[in-house]
Amino acid sequence: DAEITQSPRHKITETGRQVTLACHQTWNHNNMFWYRQDLGHGLRLIHYSYGVQDTNKGEVSDGYSVSRSNTEDLPLTLESAASSQTSVYFCASSDGTGSSYEQYFGPGTRLTVT
Amino acid sequence: AQKVTQAQTEISVVEKEDVTLDCVYETRDTTYYLFWYKQPPSGELVFLIRRNSFDEQNEISGRYSWNFQKSTSSFNFTITASQVVDSAVYFCALSELRDDKIIFGKGTRLHILP
Numbered sequence: 001d002a003e004i005t006q007s008p009r010h011k012i013t014e015t016g017r018q019v020t021l022a023c024h025q026t027w028n029h030n031n032m033f034w035y036r037q038d039l040g041h042g043l044r045l046i047h048y049s050y051g052v053q054d055t056n057k058g059e060v061s062d063g064y065s066v067s068r069s070n071t072e073d074l075p076l077t078l079e080s081a082a083s084s085q086t087s088v089y090f091c092a093s094s095d096g097t098g099s100s101y102e103q104y105f106g107p108g109t110r111l112t113v114t
Numbered sequence: 115a116q117k118v119t120q121a122q123t124e125i126s127v128v129e130k131e132d133v134t135l136d137c138v139y140e141t142r143d144t145t146y147y148l149f150w151y152k153q154p155p156s157g158e159l160v161f162l163i164r165r166n167s168f169d170e171q172n173e174i175s176g177r178y179s180w181n182f183q184k185s186t187s188s189f190n191f192t193i194t195a196s197q198v199v200d201s202a203v204y205f206c207a208l209s210e211l212r213d214d215k216i217i218f219g220k221g222t223r224l225h226i227l228p
Binding site: 035041044045088090098100102103104105107 | 147149160161205209211215216218221
């Protein structure tokens, strides 16, 4: 069955370290998204991609970067982790063009920055 | 700018009661898409429904129904005869064709009490 996976599921890191969260989907979807979920803020879009080599900034992109070298993967990198980036991170993918279609979410990665 | 408001932060009802979750949106685009997602206590996000701005027909799926009213910019979600398994956080979301980004509301936490 097609799916979307995230790794690691839990991560503890220190302030200032570079961290990469992996997202892999087997649906062959063009569109992939990264969100963070924080209490009181709901889901906020970090970065998104509508195809290979395409990346775009979302609402809260500062301190994060992504790259899309193939259809299946969109890794999220925290260049220098900060305590404010402690959060639950969700990756999602969707079919079609742009953000008009329903998204399928991964199980999430809980990141703690100490 | 697009905006989604879920004014009800938290709702508690007794099992078998009906409950309506409100979603009000703002957009300047004439073509847009509305979504509802469910996040049960296990944490995963599950797509429930997608509706485009040209289709104001209400939708019913089992105990779930959705009332889309462009005149009041609302896309409300009703659960009939609620069950404990309906306990979750529910998110409403909006995607504009022109802006091509999705914005989520902050979510409504629903508690169904046995």
